[in-house]
Amino acid sequence: MNTGPLLNLLPPELRLEIYSYALKNENILLKPIREPPIWDEVQQDSQTSLAEISLLCTSRLITREARQVFYEINSFSISYNHLCCCENRYPYPVLDNNVSSVIITSFMPRESANPCIFCREGGYGLLQYLNRLPKLTHANLSFQEIFTFTEYAPNLLAQLRKHNQVTVVSHEVGVIDVLGQHLSLQFELPVLRRAWATLAQARTSNHAGSRVPGEQTMRTALEYLQFETNVYDRTASSLLPFFTASEEDGTLSLQFSGVKDGPQRRADFTLALAAVLYDVFADDGGSDSIAWADVTGSGTWTFVR
DSSP: OOOHHHHHHSOHHHHHHHHHHHHOOSSOEEOOSSSSOOOEEEOTTSOEEEOOOGGGGSOHHHHHHHHHHHHHHSEEEEEHHHHOOSSOSSOOOOOOTTOOEEEEESOOOOOOSSOOTTTHHHHHHHHHHHHHOTTOOEEEEEOSSHHHHHHHHHHHHHHHHHHSOOEEEEEETTEEEEESSSSEEEEEOHHHHHHHHHHTTOOSOOOGGGOOTTHHHHHHHHHHHHHHHHHHSEEETTTGGGEEEOTTTOOEEEOOTTSTTHHHHHHHHHHHHHHHHHHHHHTTTOGGGSOEEEOSSSOBOOOOO
C-alpha cells in the first residue's frame, strides 16, 4: 500500500511520536488463548477488550516502525502455560525481542525428563531467556498459589544470587524485587499480597469481585497466626527473628519500615511466611504442623506495610 506523500514528508522522529500516542495502552495487554493473535487489554474491572492496533496494518513502512514502538511502550501479560512446551503441543512463539515489560502469570515449571527451555533447572531457564531479551527491562513472575511459590521461589532466588550480584528486597509483603541486574525482576504471590494488604487496610475496595482465588482463605490463615501471637504469645520459630523489640518497653512486634535493612527483612519475611503458610495448608490448618516459639513478653502481630 502506498504510504502517501504526507507520511513521506514527516521526519522519522515525528512519526515515532505519533505511533506512541496512537498505540499506548494504559492497561496491561493480555495474550489471548487462541487465534487470532491479537493482544487483549486488561481493564480495571478484570474485563478485556481488544487493543487498537489497526495502525500496524496500514502499510509496510508503518508496520515496520510502529511494531517496535508498540512493544516498547506497553506492558504485556502471558500465562506460563502458553510458553511452556513440555506438555503444550501448540505453545506460543517466544516473546517479541522489542518487549520491554512483561508479566508471566501462573508460573509453574514442569518436572520432566526432557524439560523445555523455560522449565530447565526448576524454571531458571525462563529467567535466562528473559535476561537475553535485548529490550526487556521489567519482568514479573506471578505464582498462582502458595505451594508453587514455596517450592520454586527460594531456589530461583538462590540461583540468581549464585550467578549474579543481586540484592533481594521487598516493599510489600507478597512481592519480592531482585535488584542488581539490567532486568528488574519481581516474584509475586498475588493471593498473599492482596490478603496482607487488605488486613493492613491498605485497600479501599474489599468486595468479593475484587478478590483473587484463595484470598479469603489466605486472610483466615494470616489472622490465625496473628491470634496465636497476640493471645498465646507464640509464633512460628522461623518468623521469630522478624519481631523487633520496642525501645520503650521491650515489647516484640513485627516491624519493617524504619528498621535497618527493612526491605531485605521484608523479603526474607515473605519467604519465611510463605513456608509457614505452606505447612498450615498442607496440614489443613492444624497447629501441629508449625514449630512454635515463645514470643518473649507480650508479642504483637500487626499487618504492617
